[in-house]
Amino acid sequence: MSYSIDDLKTLMARLRDPESGCPWDTRQSYKTIVPHTIEEAYEVADAIDREDYPHLEDELGDLLFQVIFYSQMGKEDNHFDFDSVVDNLVRKLVRRHPHVFPDGTLESRIDPDNRPSEADIKASWERIKAEERAAKPETSAEAERSSRLEGVARTLPAMVRAEKLQRRAANHGFDWPEVEPVFDKLHEEIDELKEAWYSACSGTGRGDAVEDELGDLLFVCVNLARFMSVNPEQALNSTNHKFETRFRAIEEYLEREGRNLDGESLEALDAVWQAVKGVEKTRKA
Structure with missing residues (x-):
C-alpha cells in the first residue's frame, strides 16, 4: 500500500488537532515555520549538488511537508487550503505558458510547426508577470511605493536578490549595452x-564607508555574472567547494608528513597550496 497526498493532508490535520495532536506542531505559526522551510530548501539543493538522488527523495518529502503545514494553517484560518494552492498554481502556470497551452486550458496544445522563438517566449513571460503584478490589489501604502521592482522578495539571499533586481531593471531598459562598461565599473x-x-x-573616513563600497563591488560582480550568463550563487558555491577540497588536501598532506597546520608559516602553507593546485591541473589534463 502506498500513501497519497490525501493521506498526507489527513496526517497534517491530525498533527495540528488542538486536542489530540502533537504539542510542537500545534504551537507553530506561519512565521515560526519559515526557518525550517528555508533549511529544507537548502537541503534539497545540497542533495542535488552532491547528486545524492536517494537522499533527494527524502529531502523533497520534507520540503513538501512544509507546503502541507502552511496549507493546514491556512485552512484553519480560512485563508486557503492545499487544494486551492494547487488550483492557483496550475491556473498561473497555464496562463504564463501560452506557448504550451494556447487556449489557456490544460488540455490545449500548441502546433509544433508554429512554436514561438525563445525571445518571444521570454518577452511574453515578463509581460504576463507584469500584468499579474499590476492586477494584484494594493493597500494605500503599497500604492504609494509602487515600483517595477515590487515583488522581489526582501528575504532572498542578498546575491540572489541582487541578480533579480538587476534583471527586473534591465527588462525596462536600465542596463549597460555590453559587458565592457561593467568591467570598467x-x-x-x-x-x-x-x-x-x-x-x-x-581615521579620516566614515566608519560605514567600507561596507558601502564593498556592497557596491559585490553588486557589480553580480552584474558581471549576469552579463556572462553565469549564476553568481552557483559560481560562489563552486568556489567554496573548491576551497574546501584544497584546504582538506593541505591538512591531509601535512598530516602524512607529521606536520601541524597551526605551526606552519604562511609561506610553507602557500607552497603546499600550490602543490595541491598542481595535482588538480594534472588530473584535469
Missing part, C-alpha cells in the same frame, strides 16, 4: 573600496 568600485579602506585605517 568593477575597476572603479575596487578603487573606491581601496580609498574607503585606507581612509578608515587613517
Whole structure:
C-alpha cells in the first residue's frame, strides 16, 4: 500500500488537532515555520549538488511537508487550503505558458510547426508577470511605493536578490549595452573600496564607508555574472567547494608528513597550496 497526498493532508490535520495532536506542531505559526522551510530548501539543493538522488527523495518529502503545514494553517484560518494552492498554481502556470497551452486550458496544445522563438517566449513571460503584478490589489501604502521592482522578495539571499533586481531593471531598459562598461565599473568600485579602506585605517573616513563600497563591488560582480550568463550563487558555491577540497588536501598532506597546520608559516602553507593546485591541473589534463 502506498500513501497519497490525501493521506498526507489527513496526517497534517491530525498533527495540528488542538486536542489530540502533537504539542510542537500545534504551537507553530506561519512565521515560526519559515526557518525550517528555508533549511529544507537548502537541503534539497545540497542533495542535488552532491547528486545524492536517494537522499533527494527524502529531502523533497520534507520540503513538501512544509507546503502541507502552511496549507493546514491556512485552512484553519480560512485563508486557503492545499487544494486551492494547487488550483492557483496550475491556473498561473497555464496562463504564463501560452506557448504550451494556447487556449489557456490544460488540455490545449500548441502546433509544433508554429512554436514561438525563445525571445518571444521570454518577452511574453515578463509581460504576463507584469500584468499579474499590476492586477494584484494594493493597500494605500503599497500604492504609494509602487515600483517595477515590487515583488522581489526582501528575504532572498542578498546575491540572489541582487541578480533579480538587476534583471527586473534591465527588462525596462536600465542596463549597460555590453559587458565592457561593467568591467570598467568593477575597476572603479575596487578603487573606491581601496580609498574607503585606507581612509578608515587613517581615521579620516566614515566608519560605514567600507561596507558601502564593498556592497557596491559585490553588486557589480553580480552584474558581471549576469552579463556572462553565469549564476553568481552557483559560481560562489563552486568556489567554496573548491576551497574546501584544497584546504582538506593541505591538512591531509601535512598530516602524512607529521606536520601541524597551526605551526606552519604562511609561506610553507602557500607552497603546499600550490602543490595541491598542481595535482588538480594534472588530473584535469
